[in-house]
Amino acid sequence: MKRRKAIQKIGLSLTAGAALPWLSACSKPDPEPEVRYEGTVAVIGAGAAGLYAAGILSAKGINVVVLEAAKELGGRIKSLRNQPSEIRNLLIADFPVELGAEMVWGTDSLFGSMVKNLNLPVLNLDELNKPVFVLGNQPKAAADWATDADFLAQKTFIEGIRNYTGSGQSIRQAATAVPTRAQALINSQVANVFGSSADRVGIKGVADSLKARKHDNKIFVLRGNPLQDIILSQFARIASAVKTNNPVKSIDYTADTIVITTTEGKTFEANKVIVTVPVSILKAGTIQFSPALPAEKTTAISRIGMDAAIRVVLEFRKNFWGEDTTLIWGGSSAIQIFNAGVARSRFYQTTTITVYGPRAAELSALSRVAMISALLAELDLFYKGQATQFVRRNLDTNEILTVVQDWSKEEYIKGGISYLTPAGTLTDRETLGKPVGTRLFFAGEATDATGDAGTINGALVSAEKAAEQVVESILKAT
Numbered sequence: 001m002k003r004r005k006a007i008q009k010i011g012l013s014l015t016a017g018a019a020l021p022w023l024s025a026c027s028k029p030d031p032e033p034e035v036r037y038e039g040t041v042a043v044i045g046a047g048a049a050g051l052y053a054a055g056i057l058s059a060k061g062i063n064v065v066v067l068e069a070a071k072e073l074g075g076r077i078k079s080l081r082n083q084p085s086e087i088r089n090l091l092i093a094d095f096p097v098e099l100g101a102e103m104v105w106g107t108d109s110l111f112g113s114m115v116k117n118l119n120l121p122v123l124n125l126d127e128l129n130k131p132v133f134v135l136g137n138q139p140k141a142a143a144d145w146a147t148d149a150d151f152l153a154q155k156t157f158i159e160g161i162r163n164y165t166g167s168g169q170s171i172r173q174a175a176t177a178v179p180t181r182a183q184a185l186i187n188s189q190v191a192n193v194f195g196s197s198a199d200r201v202g203i204k205g206v207a208d209s210l211k212a213r214k215h216d217n218k219i220f221v222l223r224g225n226p227l228q229d230i231i232l233s234q235f236a237r238i239a240s241a242v243k244t245n246n247p248v249k250s251i252d253y254t255a256d257t258i259v260i261t262t263t264e265g266k267t268f269e270a271n272k273v274i275v276t277v278p279v280s281i282l283k284a285g286t287i288q289f290s291p292a293l294p295a296e297k298t299t300a301i302s303r304i305g306m307d308a309a310i311r312v313v314l315e316f317r318k319n320f321w322g323e324d325t326t327l328i329w330g331g332s333s334a335i336q337i338f339n340a341g342v343a344r345s346r347f348y349q350t351t352t353i354t355v356y357g358p359r360a361a362e363l364s365a366l367s368r369v370a371m372i373s374a375l376l377a378e379l380d381l382f383y384k385g386q387a388t389q390f391v392r393r394n395l396d397t398n399e400i401l402t403v404v405q406d407w408s409k410e411e412y413i414k415g416g417i418s419y420l421t422p423a424g425t426l427t428d429r430e431t432l433g434k435p436v437g438t439r440l441f442f443a444g445e446a447t448d449a450t451g452d453a454g455t456i457n458g459a460l461v462s463a464e465k466a467a468e469q470v471v472e473s474i475l476k477a478t
């Protein structure tokens with residue numbers, strides 16, 4: 001097959017097989033490999049990016065091995081349903097409860113389209129459009145704040161972010177015109193969504209990401225399936241190539257045969273490697289590269305942040321925040337509250353609270369009891385003591401029923417999502433994603449420069465790009 005044709009078909013082949021991968025697996029015998037390659041490509045990390053990159057290459061007939069540090073696939077896509085029973089049984093809901101990625105960004109994004117192709121029932125959050133905004137500890141809908149000058153100031157600021165043209169500022173520094181009373185709304189709706197606090201996230205990175213996005217800005221959740229289902233069914237064919245419990249500690253790409261060594265001293269040989277680990281793992285120096293990564297890459301890594309992240313699931317006996325409420329913005333501990341059962345359940349009043357950045361680090365340092373008390377105390381302020389009154393407890397022990405996923409304590413994730421610091425630009429993400437020579441490639445959400453870093457879509461787009469680069473490098477050599 002001619003090179004251009006092979007590359008053009010990369011994206012298509014997986015999308016076409018995507019709807020029913022289990023059927024295509026038992027259809028006609030595999031045709032001849034579309035890309036002839038005697039070597040092996042090793043993919044480090046079996047999150048969305050690693051699985052997708054491996055899936056694309058494997059569909060091209062290329063021999064792939066995926067080395068994953070954890071005991072399971074999926075990385076930052078993790079749901080309550082797949083947890084051990086002692087955790088899963090703490091909370092029961094008749095809809096998916098996510099411990100990591102929760103929402104699908106863009107109905108026409110790569111990931112959005114994959115989900116749509118599976119014809120699973122979804123819930124478009126924009127159609128409900130019932131967020132609540134907290135100012136001065138009062139939660140109200142936007143319409144009820146319509147004459148509040150502070151609320152309007154933060155709204156104007158947020159709507160204008162994409163037009164920002166300066167550089168080197170944090171969101172907080174760019175938002176000085178917004179009165180203190182409304183700053184928490186900016187922190188939660190913008191900084192937290194982008195992965196940290198308003199003091200740490202750069203405004204230019206946010207502005208440029210918003211401008212770079214090509215898909216619509218609709219957000220949806222699945223009604224009945226955890227996101228893990230999509231990843232596992234989509235990439236079912238590649239699961240057998242994944243070797244779990246293999247934390248990589250070094251990659252020696254000095255010679256044609258690359259030697260990958262795990263923390264337990266096992267070695268794997270490959271001819272090309274795609275590294276998809278979180279940027280926090282690269283920052284921590286967990287993987288030693290020989291030769292060392294080029295200076296431009298380490299500089300780019302230093303300008304990309306990845307801070308602590310906590311997801312807390314709390315269930316209540318009564319919905320005191322409003323049946324139709326989707327998200328509650330403006331807290332300083334419970335920074336982003338999702339009414340996870342909205343339009344999905346008549347029985348379970350479950351909220352998922354997501355906190356990134358310094359506040360997540362502070363919560364992470366507390367005991368579980370103290371962490372939950374801090375979150376409930378804030379909800380009590382907003383809802384006049386009802387959080388503590390109605391939170392679901394174990395009937396025998398009176399303990400609060402909750403599930404906490406502390407991403408900073410996951411040894412091979414070490415945080416939430418990548419963000420651009422005030423010094424960072426989308427070029428840093430591009431630099432992080434650039435191949436080193438023709439044997440070492442990079443993917444993963446932090447390398448996405450199309451405006452979707454920090455999302456599953458960004459991870460998938462980056463994987464497609466890295467797979468293309470690998471195929472190109474093979475075809476160029478033949």
Ligand SMILES: Cc1cc2nc3c(=O)[nH]c(=O)nc-3n(C[C@H](O)[C@H](O)[C@H](O)COP(=O)(O)OP(=O)(O)OC[C@H]3O[C@@H](n4cnc5c(N)ncnc54)[C@H](O)[C@@H]3O)c2cc1C
Pocket residue numbers: 044045046047048049050067068069070073074075076077099100101102103104105246247248249276277278281286287309310311354407412413415416417443444445446453454455456457458459
């Ligand atoms: C709390 C939270 C909420 C989120 N909400 C959303 C959301 O609503 N919507 C959305 O689209 N996205 C969301 N995201 C982001 C989304 O989950 C990620 O962007 C995406 O899953 C990242 O995929 P990835 O493949 O780049 O990285 P990962 O999923 O992190 O995969 C990397 C893999 O590399 C492995 N690894 C690390 N080190 C090594 C090593 N040394 N050797 C071998 N393997 C290693 C890890 O174990 C991991 O499995 C959220 C993330 C978090 C944490």
